[in-house]
Amino acid sequence: MKRSIMFWVYFVIAIILGIYFTTRIVMIGLGHGKLTTIHNISITADSSTDDLSMVKSMATAGLGAPTGSLDLEILNNRIMSVPIVRNAATRRLPNGTLRVRVELHRAVAQWTDGIAFYPLSADGTTVETPNATRDTDAIVFRGTLPNDISDITKATQPLAQIIDYLEWIENRRWNIVTNDDITIMLPESDPLASVRELISLNETQNILGRDIKIIDMRDPSRILVR
Secondary structure, eight states: OOOOHHHHHHHHHHHHHHHHHHHHHHHHHTTOSGGGBOOEEEEEESOTTSOOHHHHHHHGGGTTOBTTTOOHHHHHHHHHTSTTEEEEEEEEOTTSEEEEEEEEOOOOEEEESSSOEEEEOTTSOBOSOOBSOOOTTSOEEESOOOSOOHHHHHHHGGGTTTEEEEEEETTTEEEEEETTOOEEEOOSSOHHHHHHHHHHHHHHHOGGGSSOSEEEOSSTTOOEEO
16 A cells, blocks of 8 residues: 555654654663753742742752752751741652742741840741841740740730730740830730730720839739739
8 A cells, every 4th residue: 555645754753753762761861961960940939929049049959960869858958957948848850850849937026135136937936037126016025935926926916016025934924024114924824815804904994004013914813913
């Protein structure tokens, strides 16, 4: 049976493509060619506005590395060492691209040593470099911190303009110190309820505007004012 001209055209194309892909496979197997090394890095985070320059500087250690022998665990640990990174996942793609996905800490408060102010995430991690300027809308902490400051931060946020700082006393309860040097001693159990009560008292009686030094709320059944 006589073959058409298109059959022979397709036949020749198939032969050429077969030779091309066979050559590519052999080159990659021998360690030659672009696909045998990491030549591109793709980094994404949960927000497109995040500054990922520190993450990128750590990830670039993988550029030029052989795709088959790059230790992703070591590289991922380097990326996790960046202070703003909460979690990271690093994948090696077949086209020689290193894909990095990061979850970042978000600043919800500040911590101070009395000189500088350090942005803090909800778990008390310093997430950015410090500066000398206090964020007037932020809750500020001093001293040691528990593993989670998110609830107390949210509860005291309405008093941010009044509060000087919060302090974790003996790793069991909070003190609130106001800009007028009033110390509010919160109880160990359910301090958030006491904060809500404090906010209500301040709204109705302006208790934080009075000439007092201590508001002792450690006993939930009564409030002592001195």
